[in-house]
Amino acid sequence: NAGVTQTPKFRILKIGQSMTLQCAQDMNHNYMYWYRQDPGMGLKLIYYSVGAGITDKGEVPNGYNVSRSTTEDFPLRLELAAPSQTSVYFCASSRDSPAETQYFGPGTRLLVL
């Protein structure tokens, strides 16, 4: 099992550009999450999904969109990138509850200039 995979590993964007961060898991987990981690800060939940076709906002959803068309994939869309979105983005999954072990991908480092 690959676990949770993310692409790209690193990206530089210009202000106003858009991009999609890809996330996939092969553990047949129902729950998937997107977090961002700023330097010296805890992870903040952006969006989460409890299953294919179902998504909900987390603590910091503004400027982002998600979709979940399959169990495996949970892409995060950034529209009109801003310097405040410079961060490390982690995708995670868990089987049936946020309170179960969450398995994280290796992260995407995003720099918006």
Next chain:
Amino acid sequence: RKEVEQDPGPFNVPEGATVAFNCTYSNSASQSFFWYRQDCRKEPKLLMSVYSSGNEDGRFTAQLNRASQYISLLIRDSKLSDSATYLCVVFSGSARQLTFGSGTQLTVLP
């Protein structure tokens, strides 16, 4: 007040030392508690869950005090490989999400 507060450290300890990290949480309705470990520039990984009666996993012992809203992690006989950032994590059923502390950085020195 932050929902989950940790001493950021850094803690620099020699190999073989015992070190303890503390964490406080503000939501009295929190239901589940965890310690995650995050190596430099890597993803977080679950180290251990924290149970009300306290629990141990090898050299690691976790304690929970619900009355004081306080969680601790004790590492005995520190190894170089224990160097990492330790994240205190709390789950609230009402929010249905994990809340992460900002982490405590540990460096074990040879």
